[in-house]
Amino acid sequence: MGPWQIVHSVLAVIGVGAFAMVAMGCVWPIDQPRRDRPATRRCRLRPVEWPKAWTCGPPEQPLTLADAHLAMQLHREHDCDRKRAAFDALVAAGRIHPDSARRHRLWGKPW
CATH class of the missing domain: 1.25.40 (Serine Threonine Protein Phosphatase 5, Tetratricopeptide repeat)
Known part of the structure; x- marks a missing residue:
């Protein structure tokens, strides 16, 4: 394998991983609180x-x-x-x- 093929392979793996993380974030159910612990407030950032x-x-x-x-x-x-x-x-x-x-x-x- 040449150096450009190695770079291309690494970038492809990173891209596929990023795509998978975004896809899981879009599909993952976050609207329902977990039943085993009480709901906690999330920290909200102030607008800049x-x-x-x-x-x-x-x-x-x-x-x-x-x-x-x-x-x-x-x-x-x-x-x-x-x-x-x-x-x-x-x-x-x-x-x-x-x-x-x-x-x-x-x-x-x-x-």
Whole structure:
């Protein structure tokens, strides 16, 4: 057997296995709970909140609390206008209580 025949055989086996798993998943009865143990709730994942802007520039509109939290998480490694606006929004909402020595800003230019 040549190397291409070996690669083709391996890919064919993987493909058939994947097809069999998908077919079993479509046929397997999951609507009925098992009788031998009580029904348990399945863990549900939260939907992903995608950022509305992928820039470091200042936001065009005031940030909502969810957007401000997300901006702080996405821009945690650097200092930018969007992070400052998010920080100000969280301070105004009372979600962050800044250190009094920092004068309501963690970064930026000194006064």
